Amino acid sequence: AEITIAVGSEASTLDPQKRDDGGERAINDNIYETLLARTPAGELVPGLAEALPTQVDPLTWEFKLRPNIKFTNGEAFNADAVVKSVARIIDPNFASEQMSYFGTIAKAEKVDDLTVRVVTTGPDPILPSRMYWMKMVPATYSDDPAFQTEPAGTGPYKLSTWTRGQEVVLEKNPDYWGDAPSIDTVRFRFIGESGTRMAGLMAGELDVITNLLPEFVESVPKSAAVQGVETSVIILSTENEATKDERVRKALNLAIDRQALADSLYSGFALPTKGQLVNPRAFGFNTALQPYPYDPEQAKALIKEAGAEGKTVTLVGEAGRWLKDRELIEAVGNYWEEAGVKVDYRIEEFGEYLNQLFDRKKRPDAVFVVNSNELLDADREMSFAYMPNGTASSNNDPDLAAWVPAARVETDVEKRKGIYAQATQKAHDHYYLVPLLNMQDVYGFSARLEWQPRVDAKLLAKEMKVTE
Amino acid sequence: MTTAPATPGLATAADPILSVRGLSVEYEASRPGFWSKPTRVQALRDISFDIRPGETLGLVGESGSGKTTIGRAVLRRIDTSDGRILFKGQDITNVRGEALRKLRRHMQLVFQDPYASLNPRMRVLDIVAEPLIVHGIVRSAEEARDQIGELLRLTGLPRDAHDRFPHAFSGGQRQRIGIARALALKPEFIVADEPVSALDVSVRAQVVNLLQDLQKELGLAYLFIAHDLSVVRHISHRVAILHSGRLVEIADRDTLYENPLHPYTEALLSAVPVPHPRTQRARKRLIYKGDIPDVAHWPTGCHFHARCPHATERCSLQVPPLVRKAPDHQVACWHR
Amino acid sequence: MDAISEMPLLEVERLQVEFDTRAGIVHGLRGVDLSIRRGETLALVGESGSGKSVTAQAVMGLIDVPGRIAGGDIRWKGQSLLKGDGPRRAKDIRGKEVALIFQDPMTSLNPLITIGAQIGEVLQRHLGMTKAQARIRVLELLEAVGIPAPPRRAAQYPHELSGGMRQRVMIAMAIACEPQLLIADEPTTALDVTIQAQVLELIAGLQETLKLSVILITHDLGVVAGLCQRVAVMYAGRIVETGLADDLFERPSHPYTQGLIRSTPRLDDRLERLVSIEGAPPSLLAPPRGCAFEPRCPIAEARCGTEPPLAIVHAGASAACWKPSQPAWRDVPASAEPAPVS
Amino acid sequence: MAVISPAVPTAAAKPRAGSFSALAAELWHDKAGLFGFAIIVLLIVLAFIAPLITPYDPALQSVAARLKPPVWMAKGSWEHLLGTDHLGRDVLSRVMAGARTSLIVGVSVVLLAGSFGVLVGLFAGFKGGRTDAVLMRLVDIQVAFPGLLMILLIVSVIGPSMTTMIVVLAITNWMIYARVVRGIVLSVRQTPYVEAAEVIGCKPARVIFKHILPNLTSPLLTLGILEFTNIVLAEAAMSFLGLGVQPPATSWGLDVANGKDYIFVAWWLITFPGLSISVTVLAINLFANWLRVTTDPQEREKRFARAKAAERRRAGRTAPTPVEA
């Protein structure tokens, strides 16, 4: 059988280790594999490794590999391939954009043909999660320039054709080590406009479209949703005139009816955050926290009390990158205005938006971001938005500054969890963030397609089926 | 009735109001590229003549021969490439800017097309008063109303013409408005570029007569450009014949009409039809084959040699100079 | 004369043409009567706006919005071109049997087509010639109108020719199908005197060799004098006088004709003061009920308030005037008195 | 032969040509032009009083009342005549408010680009020679510059906003005015009455403003109006691409862009603003068409005559013989 999947942007290369973009990932997830995998629900399971890794010492993890696996170019998958894959991706000259996932890895060592040790620069509790993200490439062929356009992996599919600007076609890998997939040919088409994608699905040209607008669930032949890895948040600055008063920050949190936003704007395909940015599926999620309540009266009162009535809050955001980003920003701003502040919307072009986001010296009062966490570990949110001097954070809480790095090297699972609980609680109590919604990924399917979408948002064709 | 026939010598006594000496004019025809030099066409070559106060010099020539160009050069509307223009003894060849604007008070132009030469959006009063305004003589048209009324009377326009627009007038009347405008500054010299060519025969006379009357009354000098030899005969004291950018003959009116020397003048005179069947049929007409030479590709030698029945080798090589054959008769031909 | 007994080639009867304008209806032609016989040369003269061109255009079927023929008839060899199946027949007559030359040779030729092709078109249309046949004939025609080096000229575009040459091309085009009638609408006004003489000579020559009838439209009485046998004078959309050229110039009957001749400057006379007809032609928006010349006529009287018919004044001459042949101006030559036909 | 001349009726009293009432009457007879004119008037009125009469604040969101269909549909209600958008804003109010944006952007761009282009054109046409050549070459370069790419570039440098858009559109649209004006100036300069003005000693400024400029008004008016339609469309396209007006301001293009994702569930989101653009542009085009003919005396006469001819043809069916006037 043959299916067509629409993705928003085209892969710029098919080298699985080079770039960090969705178009490339969607395709290579079907061609390449990683040492560890996840079940559709998000649980770590063995992949190319025979079992979960064992920890030799705080810095060293040992992996046992499955035997008798070959890349589609004929090379064997063995310890050499793993060593090469690791060495390649962390080579500074290679300048992989995925380095942010693998910054802690020092090297990989071959023990024997089917045993590899991965060494980290410091204690790294989430190394297994990281290895779930690193695609294995063949030891020799990966140096060939042709590798960028003619991939060779161990996965269930291999590249058939790539017509630039139009489509990539994958066909079944006949020598796949695992269960043979039921779909023979997978066609990826690149369609940027969501309206056009919808049209394609309605016209029966497409089988799977991603980022389906929740409103359309009713109209498409079939749909499915899954708790996704993206969480929207507004980061408040603790320095700025308007938002340095904790009462104001609290008011801004209480002013928003998250449930209403989730129900109407996202037609229920989103959940109010539980008072934190950390993804509910991720390690480090604080189950003790409750969502900020919707209390417009108290919000108004707090604003008044803080003397912030009529003050201007600058809300920086962008449009078009994330699902309903502009609408969400406008809706939140609207709630805030009802609470009594004035909102200066700054919907910037993406480059300029990033400038503002990264500008450490001049933090905007409020910045809208959507955080995504593919590794499903709280470290991501912590270093992004919680820890002072994090990529996007706007507070200078000394506790958070100390805790987050500590947790990063804490290999004792329970202790680590404890530190994250402290950190999320502190941020919650001081209202550093306005966590908004945990988004769900909504997919539209053709009538014949059957598939359970995955938490990690991978589009794995081998799990799909069609009924004719 | 007029001063002209009885006293052809009268004007000679005075110094010329306008002297043109060796005038040449070139036009920029086109500029092939931004950086390249424009190609030039010679429109006039080595023109010399005088006009005395109160005198009319008729200028006749075929279309494209450069009549308008002479008028424009004399009025300093275009730059000369060679030669000098003296107005009342003063060299005006290179005046420009404010000095030129001042000069405009003394020399004026009457146009050929009575329809196109009046701004359709202005009242007659505004049109005629404009020269006075721009030279700071009056501040507004209304202030000049009486003065303009006098001009309108002089040019034979109805008294109520002031507040009407040009389109309400006939061709002859419009031409009178144009003349009134030219007279507003009391100039001594007027270039009239085919002022009657666009008018019907039945009204043509009105304008010609008006110009003559004004000359008598105000002592004006005219450069009267026309291609109609019959009209020129009635108004001019002297006549100059222009042929493709050169003067070929210039003479006292009666001399020229009765005793033309240049073969081109002869051809011209004989080609003019006479509105009388028997006379016309009886006339001996000189019809020369061939076309008028094109400015862009002037022939060498005498420009007329290709059509001239008397042409010899010499005519096609050397340009004949304008030589004086009689006290008031100059001609440019190797054979006369 | 033979020609006189023959049936007229073209007859125009009580032709009325009107133009719709926002200011009102312009009565361009107000009942024009005209006829021309085989081999005859007729001059149509009159002031600007008197309706000369409109008459020619009406004959050629070129009256177009805003104009329209409001009454009267045009007959070609006795058969109407306006009524019945006339309009259809007219399509084959125009361009073939009747041809027209326009005043302005500069704009009357298509600038993008070689003159050879433009002449050839007529031949292909009316004589069914092939392109190749037409090409040969074109060269003959160019030769006939006195254009040197026809093969080279035929391949040129209008802008490469001088005004006189273009007018010759127009003439070649007009005589291509050997028409019986040539209407020339001011064929020489745009040309210089010396070239004008050449063109007139050419038309006269062709008229002789091809036995053409010619209607020559002009306002230059000098041109008329040299070329035409008969003259029709138009004023304000009507013919006010017709007659043989020699007679008409010597003894103009209608005061307007008298005025016209009187105000035409002559090369051979020495009058120092030109004379003119005072006043202006009437507006054709609301033409007067009576004689249109009445306001300008020095000898007008009460009955001129009604329109005079075009009536025979003496043999071969008619005039639309209540007081024909009376000198309207004192300085009009004495010969204006009625005289026996010579 | 005796021709009895038909009685000629004196011209009936007519409104003076060119007078205001004559113009109005003419417009009244051209139904398409009248329609255009009416819509334009409506648009202008809307733009001025929209804030006073919109049923809701166009930026007022109501998350609870999202995507309500127009009143005539099954789930529609009288509260929102044209329904609501994805944020629960009233579509009718937004369409009304969008008129203001279109008008502001259109008028400002036309004025800005127009005045600059006119200045350049006047200068080039009047000075002539090298100045003319340099200026026109500049125009050429700008014309050869990939227009939309330029817009995209500038917007990404300065960031999108209404002001940016106005400036950018002005920068990329002035050339046409320069060319047209230069052409007219060159030809008008040749007309004898302008030459006459120079000969009597008018200073250049007077020549330009008193004698040349009046000739420009009607072609410029027509050009400006037609350009206005282009600007309305360009504004919409830019907003569609996300480079135009920024919220909470509204614009028809922005609304179509916002609504396009909802095309399958809420057709009214793109339909009403889209239709507004179309109708506005169509109306302006119709009016400009009428205006172009009206300001061209020759065309105007022809239009009149054609109308008369058509009238006569219709009348002719009942009375076939031509009536003698």
Next chain:
Amino acid sequence: MGLFILRRLFQGFLVVLGVTLVVFVATRMVGDPAQVMLPLSATAEQRAAFEHKFGLDRPMAEQFVDFIGDLATFDFGESMWQRRPAMDVIAGRLPNTLKLIAAGLGLAIVLALPLGALAAIRPGGFADRITVFLGLFGLSLPQFWLGLLLIMVFAVTFKVLPTSGYGGWTHFILPAVTLALPAAARLMMLVRSSVIDELNQQYVRTARAKGLRFPQVLFGHALRNALVPFITLAGWEFISALAGYTVVVETVFAWPGLGLTAMQAIKFSDLFLLQAIVFTVAIGIVLVNIVLDVIYKLIDPRIKLA
């Protein structure tokens, strides 16, 4: 003629140079590509490495000298977004856009010529009023709206044509129509008015006086002479389509063309790709202009190519 083309090529070269310089400066101001290209979480070292790799850490003047040097060899560096030579990216996209323009403009011309001529036969008549109204209507449709509408009707509802993408000839129909309609309307209105103008010319009277049949007057004379302004506008349509105005259509129909690529290049602050695109398009425009001049000359013998 050869000389003329040479001279025009030289002038064109200057124009292209000017355009490229403007773009060089403008692109440096667009934004920091390192921020845009790298993930939000990229470290400072990664950003520095990125900038170094593309030479963005050097002084502007130095970059500029290099840029000019490379220009001579048509080397625009590597697209940061696609990580392959910018010219390769363009080579892949430009043909698609050209094909789209050719299809759209061809359709527009095929529609405009006969309709415009038909309308001009009797101005104010029935056919004229219908075509003028249709023309004005076509002018008034925003392209993005039209495109979405067409997809809805023909691809989704009737399922007779593909919704989007590039492929066989069926894929061309909707985008080409969307591109063609406004252009066809503009061209049609132009044909109409210039044929009306030409029909009023004296030479048409001559043609009629010659007794030519109306079709020959219309097609052999009036329409033919109306071609000069027509070619001008058609060329202008081509140029503006080339200059990026296809981007709307490309966006709506997911057409892998240059306009869309330019949009993306800007979105990703891909300086090198952007420079290359502008350069290519400018060259294209210059070439089209030269071709137009030659066509003018072929149509109108009065035009001197000097």
